[in-house]
Amino acid sequence: KNQVEQSPQSLIILEGKNCTLQCNYTVSPFSNLRWYKQDTGRGPVSLTIMTFSENTKSNGRYTATLDADTKQSSLHITASQLSDSASYICVVSARAGKSTFGDGTTLTVKP
Amino acid sequence: EPEVTQTPSHQVTQMGQEVILRCVPISNHLYFYWYRQILGQKVEFLVSFYNNEISEKSEIFDDQFSVERPDGSNFTLKIRSTKLEDSAMYFCASRDIEITDTQYFGPGTRLTVL
Numbered sequence: 001k002n003q004v005e006q007s008p009q010s011l012i013i014l015e016g017k018n019c020t021l022q023c024n025y026t027v028s029p030f031s032n033l034r035w036y037k038q039d040t041g042r043g044p045v046s047l048t049i050m051t052f053s054e055n056t057k058s059n060g061r062y063t064a065t066l067d068a069d070t071k072q073s074s075l076h077i078t079a080s081q082l083s084d085s086a087s088y089i090c091v092v093s094a095r096a097g098k099s100t101f102g103d104g105t106t107l108t109v110k111p
Numbered sequence: 112e113p114e115v116t117q118t119p120s121h122q123v124t125q126m127g128q129e130v131i132l133r134c135v136p137i138s139n140h141l142y143f144y145w146y147r148q149i150l151g152q153k154v155e156f157l158v159s160f161y162n163n164e165i166s167e168k169s170e171i172f173d174d175q176f177s178v179e180r181p182d183g184s185n186f187t188l189k190i191r192s193t194k195l196e197d198s199a200m201y202f203c204a205s206r207d208i209e210i211t212d213t214q215y216f217g218p219g220t221r222l223t224v225l
Contacts, residue, residue, distance in 0.1 A: 034214075036216075038154075041200075041219070042219065043115075043204075043216035043218050043219050044154065044202070044216045045216070046213050046214070046215070049213050089153070089154065099156060099214075100156075101146075101155070101156070102153065104153060
């Protein structure tokens with residue numbers, strides 16, 4: 001069964017600090033991995049998308065890494081801001097159109 | 112920047128009633144999706160739609176659910192006879208071509224079944 005596991009479940013950090021969120025998956029055959037940011041009550045917003053051949057991708061202060069051998073990905077947020085408080089969701093696709101969502105990591109950035 | 116829109120933002124209905132949730136995908140997109148998110152739980156895939164037919168559906172998407180693209184712009188999700196457990200946020204998403212595979216999500220419709 002295709003699964004996506006994220007850790008930690010929740011995280012609290014101080015404004016300006018960095019943090020790293022983890023995603024492990026068993027989805028096969030792998031197509032791509034996406035990280036989304038979801039504000040409470042809103043739809044997910046795409047941050048990064050990586051295919052099998054990519055092992056790192058950046059979007060501003062967000063940097064995602066992918067190790068397709070170990071089936072792990074991480075999302076690193078640098079110099080966190082209060083507006084980074086949200087749920088971060090890892091989504092892995094086995095093939096176009098079928099996606100498995102992780103439970104998400106709830107990040108709280110405090111002043 | 113073009114975006115996916117959904118209406119209504121909040122729908123309250125009585126158990127057993129039919130509801131139709133509406134979505135307007137990004138205009139040049141070809142693939143359409145519905146997802147749901149029960150409060151406090153993760154997003155769950157319901158159905159994908161391409162070339163005017165369902166391409167994939169999950170076990171959640173039973174006979175009570177149907178999707179339609181009635182015209183060139185709208186994409187609807189119908190729940191025939193709502194149950195209490197259908198209460199959730201319903202997200203529509205669309206994407207353009209297979210290569211990018213980036214799905215753009217709408218803001219969601221919050222469905223409350225009483």
